[in-house]
Amino acid sequence: MKIKLGVVMDPIEKINIKxxxxxxxxxxxxxxxxxxYYMEIKDLYIHCNKAYSESKIIILKKNIKQWYKIIKKKTILLSKLDIILMRKDPPVNMEFIYSTYILEKAEKNGVIVxxxxxxxxxxxxKFFATKFKKFIPVTxxxxxxxxxxxxIKxxxxxxIKPLDGMGGSSIFRIKKKxxxxxxxxxxxTxxxxxYCVSQKYLKEILNGDKRIIIINGKPIKWCVYRIPQKGENRGNLAVGGKAKIKKISPQDFKIAKIVGKFLKKKGIILSGIDIIGEKLIEINITSPTCMCEIENFYNISISSIxxxxxxxxxxxxNKFF
Known part of the structure; x- marks a missing residue:
């Protein structure tokens, strides 16, 4: 029997497949x-206490001009799927929150979300990292x-940055006076x-912040160093940071293993943690990126893992049922 996979994401026609x-x-x-089954948040709905979605069955092609094709449009009962990937980018606004209630209905019916x-x-x-206070900078x-x-005194x-930002947006460095x-x-603010997050500036950012991917509690041994452009405080690739791939250090592995153990317990199967120097900055669980950069550099398929x-x-x- 073929596995039925649903994916909730941003408009597929706007993605950069590289x-x-x-x-x-x-x-x-x-x-x-x-x-x-491709879906957007707006497609999810509840009817008669059951979770449904309008969806499109798609096929994909590694072609920068036309990377997807819609085969069929279909309204589906979410409980009929085997897996649902929730890959909608932040912000985590109320529409995002409402969608998680709908997905939870499917999860209770046995779907892996x-x-x-x-x-x-x-x-x-951004708040999540404070749970691991011995690893974070002064916050x-x-x-x-x-x-x-x-x-700052x-x-x-x-x-300083907002709690709901992504991709390096609205991050500022402020010095005394x-x-x-x-x-x-x-x-x-x-x-x-x-609310916003303020953290002591870490000069190690000049060497790049590190994105470490964690799957089911286990860190991938290769990570992405996102190095800021000259005169820039942000390493995010979305704002021009340069990517370098390196093996994670023993200290980074220690942090990732401890964080990963907690994430696994909470049902967070795919995540990406950000580290500057030896300090944990963020724990990304909504739609973590940087898998492609690692896969393109090293003979490893994180997607397969x-x-x-x-x-x-x-x-x-299936054995249980």
Missing amino acids: KDSTFSILLEAQNRNYII VNKPKSLRDFNE LITSKKNKIKEF INKDII DKNFSVIVETV KRESK LLNCLEKKILRK
């Missing part, structure tokens, strides 16, 4: 003869300007109406 981790996973799924809907709701990616989470002012050089302090804080893991879960589930 870098898109979701595309890489789906291509491997297609190589294994999975039936792929990656990542677990409850955990997607429970753990903000403040607040919406109050006076508290950030006191924080003590730490002298900080990074910075004339732009007020306008930056007002912008990031929306005039003290939104993920799908092997999910297939084992399907076998165990």
